[in-house]
Amino acid sequence: MTRNDTRLGIWLMVTTTFIFSMQDGLSRHLAETYNVWMVVMIRYWFFAAFVIAIARRQAGSVRAAARSAQPLLQAFRSTLLALEIMVMVLAFVFLGLVESHAVFACYPLLIGALSGPVLGESMGWRRWLATGIGFLGVIIVLQPSGGVFSPYAAIPLLAALMFALYGLLNRYVARKDDAATSFFWTGTVGAIVSTAIGAWFWETMTGSDWILMAMLCVTGALGHYTLIKTYEVAEAGAVQPFAYLQLVFASALGLVVFGETLRPNVVIGAAIIVAAGLFTFWRERKARSA
Template identity: 25%
Template sequence: MSAVLPSTTHEQTERVVAGILIALSGNIMFATSDAIVKLLTARYSVFQIIVSQALFALIPLTVMILRSGGFGRLRVHHPRLVLLRAALAGTATVFGFYSFSQLPLAESYSIAFCTPLFVTLLSIPILGEKVGLHRWGAVLVGFIGIIVMVRPGFETLHVGHAAALVGAGLGAFTVLVMRRIAREEAHAVMVLAVVTGLIAVSLPGMILTFRMPTLPDMALFACTGLLMGSAQFFVAKSLSLAPASVIAPMQYSMILWAIIYGAILFGTQVDPVMVFGAAIVIGSGLYIMHRERRRARLGR
């Protein structure tokens, strides 16, 4: 027995490390896809970008579904909530991509990372949860971080900031719906529903604003979609190797790639004040995750 325990612990550690590395790789793909989206927003509407991205994303997602048993094995247990999540995700993406067109990528990410703060606030009226002083404090600190980033009165506030905040709020509703159905719905079902929601929400806007892409731009559309779809596969794989509480904070690594892509592709200078505000938001989000994990452990 004594020889088995260290081996088992070592294997578990290796699985967690592998999960973290795979999650980080998936987040690099997400950030790269978003950087390409920002490039494309200079020439195409967000509606056309979203639909094109989603169509190409279906390729790796189809591979993922076939590897897990095929479409015939997919079962939807809560169709209304799955559709609601798809519609919310599709609408949130419209606002998020629009913010990419108006703000530096790192700044859009930083505002989007306040989603855990909105989740905490909305869980009170929607889920009937009780929020203690620790989480209230984290929410307050997080909103202070947002104020530090946008610096009202010192920097010009425009529709890009509002779009990012609306996208984060809609993202919070999406998370709450996911909490309700995550244990009963397969990951493939939820991802496929979201991609379908992206197409359904943006297709009318795409028809009105369609512009025939050039061949180089078509390649960019393909890249952003394939990267986004593949990233979903990587995240799903990481969650099968390590706990969600370990994988979730890995999304914050995207801010680093956003800063790098901003400097290389768009000539965006690193703003120390924005980085400081983002660090406050990320810190508050991580603390909320810690409190959520502790509350779940005590509940068990």
């Protein structure tokens, strides 16, 4: 049962972004110490168990939750998310949290740009202009310090593109499947895909790092739980802009814990990206209400 409590929804979204930021920090540390593929695999094992438990509670049984009118599409979008997570964690290792999240913040702009070919939605000239300005912000973020663009800069941009397509496919599958079904496929297929990759890269972990891995798994499940609760108590339009706080929290973690630097062009570019994203979101909300 849903209710409309905007203030509670905002606080839940802020909490969710903080939890996901801590998850990103743990992912970066563990992926630097071991490898990306194994870390994501173990994380997905716990996530799959969490998803199955939620599905049994919401749908009544695992079989009911797995029943889909579009299984191939569900499998594809779930695989896409698992691969996107691996790409993004790889970006944390090579670029750090600050610059990775600054570039990744453009994914709402990519959703708008791809909504036409994927969903058949139209986008006005104002939103196209905002999208263009947002990508100018991406270029500013990626401004090379030595005169040559690092190939690593493409990693978070690829992750943003993959996540944008995943977000659009979420809208598409929602036309025939409910949220419980999509959530079930996300966790179970993601666990299968990540295991098929990560099992080849197993490394022995120390006891203390297993504790950090357990914290990573818990934050992943907790973050998804608070996100579910966020959309249960408030409208998406009221809370979605606060999702950009993950950029702030993750950047602060990168600066304080990992000793990353905050270049002026990253601040300016990220500000442009966020402003363009908020404008695009506002225009989409206004168009839908009209």
